[in-house]
Amino acid sequence: MKLPKPRNVVFALAIAAAIIAAGLVIAQDQETLRVRTSLAASDPRFPAYLALLISNPLTTGDAYVVHTNGDAAFPAMLKAIDSAKYRLVFETYIFGTGEIAGRFVQALEAAARRGVDCRMVLDSVGASAMDKGHVERLEAAGCHIGWFNEVSNLRLIEEVNYRTHRKALVVDGDVAFIGGIGVADQWAMSTEDQPKWRDTHIEIHGPAAINVEAAFNENWIETGGIVEPDVLVHAPPTGKAKSIVVWSSPEGGANELKLLYLLAIAAARKTVDIQSPYLIVDESTEWSLAEARKRGVRVRLLTEGDITDAKPVKFAGRESYARLMEHGIEIAEYQPAMMHTKVLVVDGILSIIGSANFDNRSLELNDELNAAVFDAELAARLTADFERDLQQSSRLQLEEWRSRPVHIRAREKLWSFFGEVF
Secondary structure, eight states, X not given: OOOOOHHHHHHHHHHHHHHHHHHHHHHSXXXXXXXXXXXXXXXXXXXXHHHHHHTOOEEEEEEEEEEESHHHHHHHHHHHHHHOSSEEEEEESOBOSSHHHHHHHHXXXXXXXTTOEEEEEEETTTTTTSOHHHHHHHHHHTOEEEEETOOSSOOXXXXXXXXXXXXXXXXTTTEEXXXXXXXXXXXXXXXXXXXXXXXXXXXXXXTHHXXXXXXXXXXXXXXXXXXXXXXXXXXXXXXXXXXXXXXXXXXXXXXXXXXXXXXXXXXXXXXXXXXXXXXXXXXHHHHHHHHXXXXXXXXXXXXXXXXXXXXXXXXXXXXXXXXXXXXXXXXXXXXXXXXXXXXXXXXXXXXXEESOOSSHIIIIISBEEEEEEEOHHHHHHHHHHHHHHHTTEEEOOHHHHHTSOHHHHHHHHHHHTTTTTO
């Protein structure tokens, strides 16, 4: 076997390094957003004000159920599918193999065979491990499947980088589910390789459910589907919550979802609790958190620890910990398992929950789907889960963090250059 000449190897490595450097430069934020608001999150005018600024509708009369972990969310979702009468839509990033995937395929297949209009959008990368037999069963039963941003042909890296990370199920326009949970066994049971993941899903009843379906239809159109007029009909009020369903697609600078996060933090007057894996701040989010601390807001960040499915992303996120703690921000890492929950709670009144992580990939690159909910009871429930998770986490101390070995800090600095694309 003829080995390449050293000169050719060096040249190839140089080209590769140049391509990576160019990609990282392109990915950097073009501007830093410094968002302030004179309205507090608790101000009765703030929900309508927020909805207008991010150009998404505000609904009233919604009700929410919190499902902590997959062993609570999966039975509720499968029950909803089993009760479907007319139509259901389902979008997810991960649709794996195994027991949970088999249960969902069986339920969706049965729904389609009894005449329910079943439509699915699956990410062509995240769901690439899906059993081909499962796809064949679903399509044979009458399920319509759209594959988001297929990468079977050679395409620009920039386009391949854009994924749908949304996780949404809507049944008959009346009940919706969103959150961080995909269709795979790690959300329901421990395995030999890893303990069961910690995650959160919410069940939505009321007018907001149809807005989740509208978000689905945006990507249904992108995969070649036809949108029916059913999305014009809202479910009747069933609760007292006010909601803004926010969905996003890739944009430079800031999309509606990133602006939602920045405005929510800017409206905090007492507390900000953020629970997210892959927690990576950019200049805009770091500035917003630091400004909240200057106003006297208690800011707590709870993220995953060493048990993670993305070590380089974890290293990149840790690079900013010292700066954040210097502002007085509390940081804790969850210890028992992979922590995949994506929740932000402001002043015990505003909760933001869905598929978006607190990082650049979710806030600028991925297609994401979250709900901003004004409801004290929901905020209290999510805060109770946060406090319980905090008891199982390691609280970081600034001086101890600063004294870590040089090679550890160098590794984190290196990976932080990729933070904008993680």
